[in-house]
Structure formats: C-alpha cells, structure tokens
Amino acid sequence: MLAIIASTIVISCKKNDTEPAPNPNLTGSLEVEFENFVGTQKFAFGTTYTNPNTNETFTPSMLRYFITNIELKASNGTIFTVPQNDSYFLIDQEKPESLKFTLNSIPEGDYNEISFTIGVDSLRNTKPVGERTGNLDISGTAQGMYWSWNSGYIFVKFEGSSPQSTAVDQKYRYHIGGFGGYSSKTINCVRKKTLSFGKDVAKVRTNAAPTVHLITDVMKLFNGSTQLKIADNNTVMFSPFGINIANNYVDMFSYDHVHND
Amino acid sequence: MKYIFYVGILILGACKQQPQEPQIQFQNPSNFPEPHYNLSRNPVTTEGFKLGKMLFFDSILSRDGTISCGSCHIQSSAFTQHGHDLSHGIDDQLTLRNAPPIMNLAWQKEFFWDGGVFDLDLFALAPIEAHNEMDESIANVLNKLRKHPKYPQMFERAFGTSEITLDRFLKALSQFQLMAISANSKYDKYIRNEGVTLTTDELAGLELFKVKCSSCHQGELFTDLSYRNNGMIPQRFKLNGIDTIDTGRERITLNPNDQFKFKVPSLRNVEITRPYMHNGSLRTLEQVLDHYQTGVKDHPTLDPVLKQNGKLGIDLTNDEKKKIIEFLKTLTDEEFLKNPILSEENP
Structure with missing residues (x-):
C-alpha cells in the first residue's frame, strides 16, 4: 500500500516535470484561426440568412477583412507584440487558407489574451508602396481592398444580395475603411479588439504550437449599436455612415477555444 | 610602326563610340523651392x-x-x-x-x-x-x-x-x-536674370497679378496647393448616364466645409491648357478673368478672398484683365512643351 502511494507521488512529480515553466528565452509559434458565422449558422456563400432583428434576408457573396497589429498577453502580464511587418493578415472567406495564420518567434508563455486591429493603421496606410508588400500588396493579396482615388485600404468588404436592397441589381455592398485622413481629418474606421481566453491558456512552447480559434459573427455587422438595415443602406463605402458599421463590426469577434497539442 | 598602332586604337575607339544618349538627371530649377517628393527614395535614372x-x-x-x-x-x-x-x-x-x-x-x-x-x-x-x-x-x-x-x-x-x-x-x-x-518660360528667364526682359504690359500684368491673384496662385509654382471654392456654380449633370454633382474636396474629407473646394492649380503654361477650371467649363483666359470679376457665386464655403467687405469677386478693370493675361502668357514654356526627352515621338 505504501509502495503504491509512494509510486503515485513519484508519478505525479514526474508529470509536473514534463511541463516545465515557460522559458522566455525560447520561442515557439501560435496559430490563429477565424471561423466566419452568421448568427449561429456557419457562413457559406450562396446560403440565405435571415436577420431576426429586421426580418431582412441576405445571401452573401463576399467577405474579407484585415486583421493586423496583433498582440498577445500572457497570464503573467507580459505582452508580446508581433513585429509590425509580419502583422498584417487578410481574412478572405473565398480563400480557406487565409482563414488561419501562424505567428512565429513568440517567447514561450501561457497566453490568455489576444488583441488586434480590424483594418490597417494610419501609419502603414501612408507608408511608401515598397513597404506594403505581402498581404498589403494591392497588386496581390490586397487586390480590391484599396481605394486608389482616395488613397487608403478598405478594411472590411462584405457583399451579397438581398430582396430588401433597393439597388438595381438587388445587391448590398459594404466597403468600410478610412484611416483618419492624411492632411485633413476624415473618418476613422480603424478599430481595436481585445479578446480574453477566460480560464484557457495557449501554451506556446518551442515544441508546442497552440491554435486559438476565434469566431466572426457577421450578423453583428448589422445588429450593433446601430441597426443596419439593407433596405435603408444597401451601399456604404467611404461615407460617415461607415463609422456606424465600424462600431458594429468591432463586436463581430469572439474567442471560442484553444487547442494545445 | 608604333605610330601606326596608335592610329589603329584611335579608329577603333571612334568606331565604338555610339551616338550619346542624353543622361537623365533631376535638377532643381534655381528659382524653385525644394521638391516635396522624396527623390532619395526613388532617384531618377x-x-x-x-x-x-x-x-x-x-x-x-x-x-x-x-x-x-x-x-x-x-x-x-x-x-x-x-x-x-x-x-x-x-x-x-x-x-x-x-x-x-x-x-x-x-x-x-x-x-x-x-x-x-x-x-x-x-x-x-x-x-x-x-x-x-x-x-x-x-x-x-x-x-x-x-x-x-x-x-x-x-x-x-x-x-x-x-x-x-x-x-x-x-x-x-x-x-x-x-x-x-x-521652368524655362519667359517669366523664369526674366526672374533668373537670364537676359530676358518683359514688356511694359507684361510687367504691369505681373504687378497686378501679385496684388489680385497671388494670394492663391503663390510663389514660383503659382499655387499654394490649397483647396478653395472659387465661386463656380455647382451643377448637377449626367455623367455616363448617372446623375452626378462634383463636391470636390468633400469627397475625400467628408467634411461639409470642404464642399465644392478644388485644388488651386498652377498657372504655368496656362495659355495652352484650356479649357479651364476643374470641370473645364471656361474656354478662354478672358472668361476666367471675367468669372473672377463678375461671375463669382456666393456659397457658404466660398473662399473669403473672393468675398471681401461683402463684395463678391475680384476688383478688376478691363485694362487690368488684359495686362494680367499678357503676363500669364509669359508662363508658357516652349522648351517644356517641345522637350524631345519627354516626347512620345522620341522613344
């Protein structure tokens, strides 16, 4: 009996030994995955959804948004800021590979909070073209996510059709952007979101890359501090109303779960 | 023998020589301010x-x-x-x-x-x-x-x-x-003392221009690069079948105070860039000066310099307008308009 207890103690000690405290001198990676939803249903092109608030129906055909300037906070309070040049991602429902991305060279740690910007910060919006490569290349990944006549990135693009739209083609088009203006002040639709993982932690280790799973509920783009009705606003692009939509879309995002492998 | 050898080299050298291509280099005209463009980021070669x-x-x-x-x-x-x-x-x-x-x-x-x-x-x-x-x-x-x-x-x-x-x-x-x-108009050569003189009327026009026009058309670029409502009547029109009104700078800033404001254009080569204004609605320089004399329409965003002491427009006589136009024509730069380096016919 004593032997059994002793061996149990030994085993539990050993178990603790297999999970050493994170060593901040070592680095690992973390994957962030976005899953798009409409209310409680998974987002799919061609599917018709009903907004319970307005009874409007809509069938999405495009959903893209920039997730940038990512920060991770560890349970001990340490904040890791992803180097800015590597911190621009375009989530595009049409491209499944874009729905998740890997952040590298993260100091080992138990992370329980993620912060990011929805959109492209004003500084990067005014950088020379040579510093807008990768996911910001407007001749590449970011094609269609830029206003060339009014220099600036489009942050969120959500399009589809709806019988409630009064547009000739019955479409709705929301192209939201605006970084605050270059020489004159204008609308700013850059929004920052912080999501806590609650009691969960993402254990980043040299040999363990956790995945943080986030949910984007597009229904909240309609239903937020402003009730967006397709019947009233089928097209919102660079306009003051964009601010209302930005105030709605900041709340589209929520934390769902983490996989520690 | 040695002599012949040298001759040979000279001939070879001459044969190798191709017609000299003009080397392109950005040079700041001496009467211009420093360029705004960051040339070190993209040096012209x-x-x-x-x-x-x-x-x-x-x-x-x-x-x-x-x-x-x-x-x-x-x-x-x-x-x-x-x-x-x-x-x-x-x-x-x-x-x-x-x-x-x-x-x-x-x-x-x-x-x-x-x-x-x-x-x-x-x-x-x-x-x-x-x-x-x-x-x-x-x-x-x-x-x-x-x-x-x-x-x-x-x-x-x-x-x-x-x-x-x-x-x-x-x-x-x-x-x-x-x-x-x-930067090689008659005016430039006059202002740089390159042996060119302006006529009496052109000089009188320049003096009038300084008083009447240069608060917006400032400096050697003849623009202060600001956005102003110059009193053109904003009109709705069909653009490719779509009902349109051009609100100018407001499209960019979404600020109602910028409605119907457009950038002050440079007046260099203005003689040959007709028609004038953002919508090309004025066909001659005479019409432009007439607009500033009698055509300015009031609007909440009208530039204050066009409504001084409650009076719309710029105080001008017909003689003054003529002289100002005489001066404006000295801004025509034939060397620029015919510069072979920039010519499409000369790839």
Missing part, C-alpha cells in the same frame, strides 16, 4: 526614366489596349487633354473632371483636383483602375508586363532585376513624371 516613359505612352495599361496615360496627357498641351472639358476614358466614357497637367509634380503634395492621393507613387493606380479611365486591374497590368517581350529586360536595366513588382512599376512611372519640369 536614365534607365528608370526610359522605362517610365515607355509605360506612360503604352496603352497596355488599359483593359482593352486603347488608352495610355498619354491619351489624356498630351505634351504639346502641357500634358493635358487639349480642348476637352472633361477628359475621355475607355469606351468613350467621360470622367468627372478636366485632366490636370502633368508638370512640376515633384513640388505637389497631393494629387487630383480633390487631393485624394497623397503620394506621386500611388497616383497611377487611380486612372488605371477607374472604370471610366483605363478600367484595368493593377495585378493584370503587372501580369501583362511580365509576359511582354521587352519590359522584363527594361526593369532589369532600371532596377537591377527583371522581377516586376508594383513598387518598381509605380516608381518608374514617377520617374518619367518627375522629369516633366516646366
């Missing part, structure tokens, strides 16, 4: 300029290969579209505004009549992608250039790599446009 020039005059930039930058920006009209009130784009569609000159762009801070683009390197994207201008995606332009028999080699010469990127494409176009410098 002979090969970069040649590439930019070829791109500028190549309709490969448009969807169907019919429109080049040079289609609406013609050198002999100071790179404007001579005689068109609104410039013409693809499928014979109209654009919203009169094509501004491509001239002295290194000193511009923002581009377009509404200043919507804040970097010359970002400028070309707009006409390429506009549905009523070239209607082509920039990605497709680059793909066409990559497959082109000549362009990869020209990028190689200009940038040391045949890899065609957006950055290099835009920089090459900027290099050509940066060299469109107009």
Whole structure:
C-alpha cells in the first residue's frame, strides 16, 4: 500500500516535470484561426440568412477583412507584440487558407489574451508602396481592398444580395475603411479588439504550437449599436455612415477555444 | 610602326563610340523651392526614366489596349487633354473632371483636383483602375508586363532585376513624371536674370497679378496647393448616364466645409491648357478673368478672398484683365512643351 502511494507521488512529480515553466528565452509559434458565422449558422456563400432583428434576408457573396497589429498577453502580464511587418493578415472567406495564420518567434508563455486591429493603421496606410508588400500588396493579396482615388485600404468588404436592397441589381455592398485622413481629418474606421481566453491558456512552447480559434459573427455587422438595415443602406463605402458599421463590426469577434497539442 | 598602332586604337575607339544618349538627371530649377517628393527614395535614372516613359505612352495599361496615360496627357498641351472639358476614358466614357497637367509634380503634395492621393507613387493606380479611365486591374497590368517581350529586360536595366513588382512599376512611372519640369518660360528667364526682359504690359500684368491673384496662385509654382471654392456654380449633370454633382474636396474629407473646394492649380503654361477650371467649363483666359470679376457665386464655403467687405469677386478693370493675361502668357514654356526627352515621338 505504501509502495503504491509512494509510486503515485513519484508519478505525479514526474508529470509536473514534463511541463516545465515557460522559458522566455525560447520561442515557439501560435496559430490563429477565424471561423466566419452568421448568427449561429456557419457562413457559406450562396446560403440565405435571415436577420431576426429586421426580418431582412441576405445571401452573401463576399467577405474579407484585415486583421493586423496583433498582440498577445500572457497570464503573467507580459505582452508580446508581433513585429509590425509580419502583422498584417487578410481574412478572405473565398480563400480557406487565409482563414488561419501562424505567428512565429513568440517567447514561450501561457497566453490568455489576444488583441488586434480590424483594418490597417494610419501609419502603414501612408507608408511608401515598397513597404506594403505581402498581404498589403494591392497588386496581390490586397487586390480590391484599396481605394486608389482616395488613397487608403478598405478594411472590411462584405457583399451579397438581398430582396430588401433597393439597388438595381438587388445587391448590398459594404466597403468600410478610412484611416483618419492624411492632411485633413476624415473618418476613422480603424478599430481595436481585445479578446480574453477566460480560464484557457495557449501554451506556446518551442515544441508546442497552440491554435486559438476565434469566431466572426457577421450578423453583428448589422445588429450593433446601430441597426443596419439593407433596405435603408444597401451601399456604404467611404461615407460617415461607415463609422456606424465600424462600431458594429468591432463586436463581430469572439474567442471560442484553444487547442494545445 | 608604333605610330601606326596608335592610329589603329584611335579608329577603333571612334568606331565604338555610339551616338550619346542624353543622361537623365533631376535638377532643381534655381528659382524653385525644394521638391516635396522624396527623390532619395526613388532617384531618377536614365534607365528608370526610359522605362517610365515607355509605360506612360503604352496603352497596355488599359483593359482593352486603347488608352495610355498619354491619351489624356498630351505634351504639346502641357500634358493635358487639349480642348476637352472633361477628359475621355475607355469606351468613350467621360470622367468627372478636366485632366490636370502633368508638370512640376515633384513640388505637389497631393494629387487630383480633390487631393485624394497623397503620394506621386500611388497616383497611377487611380486612372488605371477607374472604370471610366483605363478600367484595368493593377495585378493584370503587372501580369501583362511580365509576359511582354521587352519590359522584363527594361526593369532589369532600371532596377537591377527583371522581377516586376508594383513598387518598381509605380516608381518608374514617377520617374518619367518627375522629369516633366516646366521652368524655362519667359517669366523664369526674366526672374533668373537670364537676359530676358518683359514688356511694359507684361510687367504691369505681373504687378497686378501679385496684388489680385497671388494670394492663391503663390510663389514660383503659382499655387499654394490649397483647396478653395472659387465661386463656380455647382451643377448637377449626367455623367455616363448617372446623375452626378462634383463636391470636390468633400469627397475625400467628408467634411461639409470642404464642399465644392478644388485644388488651386498652377498657372504655368496656362495659355495652352484650356479649357479651364476643374470641370473645364471656361474656354478662354478672358472668361476666367471675367468669372473672377463678375461671375463669382456666393456659397457658404466660398473662399473669403473672393468675398471681401461683402463684395463678391475680384476688383478688376478691363485694362487690368488684359495686362494680367499678357503676363500669364509669359508662363508658357516652349522648351517644356517641345522637350524631345519627354516626347512620345522620341522613344
């Protein structure tokens, strides 16, 4: 009996030994995955959804948004800021590979909070073209996510059709952007979101890359501090109303779960 | 024998000598301020300029290969579209505004009549992608250039790599446009004391201009680069079948105080850039001066200099208007308008 207890103690000690405290001198990676939803249903092109608030129906055909300037906070309070040049991602429902991305060279740690910007910060919006490569290349990944006549990135693009739209083609088009203006002040639709993982932690280790799973509920783009009705606003692009939509879309995002492998 | 050997070398040397190509270099005219464009970021080189020039005059930039930058920006009209009130784009569609000159762009801070683009390197994207201008995606332009028999080699010469990127494409176009410098008008030669004199009327016009016009058309660039409502009547019109009103700078800032404001244009080469104003609605310089004398319409955003002591417009006599126009004609720069380096006929 004593032997059994002793061996149990030994085993539990050993178990603790297999999970050493994170060593901040070592680095690992973390994957962030976005899953798009409409209310409680998974987002799919061609599917018709009903907004319970307005009874409007809509069938999405495009959903893209920039997730940038990512920060991770560890349970001990340490904040890791992803180097800015590597911190621009375009989530595009049409491209499944874009729905998740890997952040590298993260100091080992138990992370329980993620912060990011929805959109492209004003500084990067005014950088020379040579510093807008990768996911910001407007001749590449970011094609269609830029206003060339009014220099600036489009942050969120959500399009589809709806019988409630009064547009000739019955479409709705929301192209939201605006970084605050270059020489004159204008609308700013850059929004920052912080999501806590609650009691969960993402254990980043040299040999363990956790995945943080986030949910984007597009229904909240309609239903937020402003009730967006397709019947009233089928097209919102660079306009003051964009601010209302930005105030709605900041709340589209929520934390769902983490996989520690 | 030794002597003959030397002769041989000389002949060989002479044979090797090819006709000297002009070396392209950006030079700041002595009467101009420092350029706003950051030339250290994109130094103008002979090969970069040649590439930019070829791109500028190549309709490969448009969807169907019919429109080049040079289609609406013609050198002999100071790179404007001579005689068109609104410039013409693809499928014979109209654009919203009169094509501004491509001239002295290194000193511009923002581009377009509404200043919507804040970097010359970002400028070309707009006409390429506009549905009523070239209607082509920039990605497709680059793909066409990559497959082109000549362009990869020209990028190689200009940038040391045949890899065609957006950055290099835009920089090459900027290099050509940066060299469109107009600084050799009669006025320039007079102001730089290069042995040119102005006539009595031209001089009188210059003095009047300083008093009546230079609060907006300031300095050696003849613009303070600001946005102002100059009292043109805002009109609704059908643009390619769509009911339109051009609100100017307000489109960019969304600020109602900017409604109907447009950038103060430079007056260099103004004699040959008619028609005038953002919508090309005034056909002659006389009409422009008449507008400022009697045509200014009141509006909440009207520029205060056009409504002093409650009186609309600028106080001008017919004689004064004539002299001002005499002066404005001294801003015509024949060397620029005929500069072979910038000419489409001289690739």
